[in-house]
Amino acid sequence: MQKWVNERKSMLDNPEAGMDLHNSLHMHKNIYLSGMFLHLLSPALSAGLSTCLGDDTIKMATLKQQLDACGLVVPMASGQPSDISRQDIEAIKSAVNMTPLFTEIQSLRDDLRYASEENLRHVTESAEREKELLLSQQKTQQELTETRQALMTLSSESSEREQALLQNQQETQQELAETRQTLVNLCTELAESVSSIEIPPAAAAPTAPEAPVVPEMPVVTEPSSEVELPDFSELQETLTDEIRATNHKREIAELKALIKAQSELIKKLSVAPIAGAPAEKPAEEEQDLTETIANMQKVKKKGLW
Structure with missing residues (x-):
């Protein structure tokens, strides 16, 4: 039972284990109802089977021994009518209060439905995130390609400018x-x-008061x-x-x-x-x-x- 409880907790934490959780709950229900059936059929048989429950005792011989000890004989003929009629079964069902079990089953169904919805939501969000990531990756790849093309163009233009320079x-x-x-x-x-x-020297005229000043040559x-x-x-x-x-x-x-x-x-x-120019040069x-x-x-x- 402790193992079953641990498995149930792990199934509740895992959204993908919805079907396994459903089967586990039904198995618990079947075990409970079969035990109830044995108890109502013969309390001694139910008590005897519970005391001899073990890994090496779960076999048909043990069941036959407990049936014989309780005075219960299994009819061998297939055509022989059963000792328990439908009315007895209905009486057993009416005598047993199944409300707590049904409440627990309904609660487990609600938990299972909630887990399924959460799982679906997680899957949807994961798909959306993957889609956004893919779009972002494609955009980044496109920008990288455009950047490489621009760098190649700039390199070509720079080479042309260098050659022209x-x-x-x-x-x-x-x-x-x-x-x-x-x-x-x-x-x-x-x-x-x-x-x-050759610049000839200027002849000074007797009547001229001053000779023209010639800059140094x-x-x-x-x-x-x-x-x-x-x-x-x-x-x-x-x-x-x-x-x-x-x-x-x-x-x-x-x-x-x-x-x-x-x-x-x-x-x-x-x-x-050049030479021989008159003294009265302009x-x-x-x-x-x-x-x-x-x-x-x-x-x-x-x-x-």
Whole structure:
């Protein structure tokens, strides 16, 4: 009985053991009713069977011995009428109060129904949670796929931008090298042109109160002397930093304008009269040459040479 009680408790705690609990309750009912039947049939038989109940005594021989001890004989012929009639059975049922048993059975049925409903609710909630989890997993997988695609697109765009930037940098470096070479050539030509020009001393007129003031000119001893070229390492570093900045295009345009102005200056100096010029040389030419030298000095101070 203790084992049956423990099994019943475990079945009540397990919602999936509804059918086993139902069979267990009916087994308890059958045991109770069969014991009641034996007790009403013969109290001595019921008492004798209860005293000899054991694992090694549950057999037909024990039952036959108890029946013989109580004076009960089992008829062997199948056609012989039973000693207990239907009226006796009805009398037994009316004599036994089955209300507590029916109440307990109804209570067990209610518990079983409640357990079934709880089990159904748990199954429904579990199915809903599994569905939500599946949807969340699918959404996460889709977002992961989209993120991977976006990363691949960004990587491709970044590679293209890097290639374009590298190509632009190479073109800028090439343009810088060409500009630097052009500046070197122009400086060399300008130095040769300036060194080849001889400025005759101005003859002082007897009637003139004052001689015109001529700005200091670079002294050229020999036309074939070597001209000292400026160092362009600082120019290269400066131009490289400025080209990498946002305004490198504007400075390249200014350099191009300066190159154009220097080219025009070289052309003017190449066609200008060199030696044997009269003392009464116009003051405008001296002023143009002075302004040119001053502009060259300003450019040199800016760090472009």
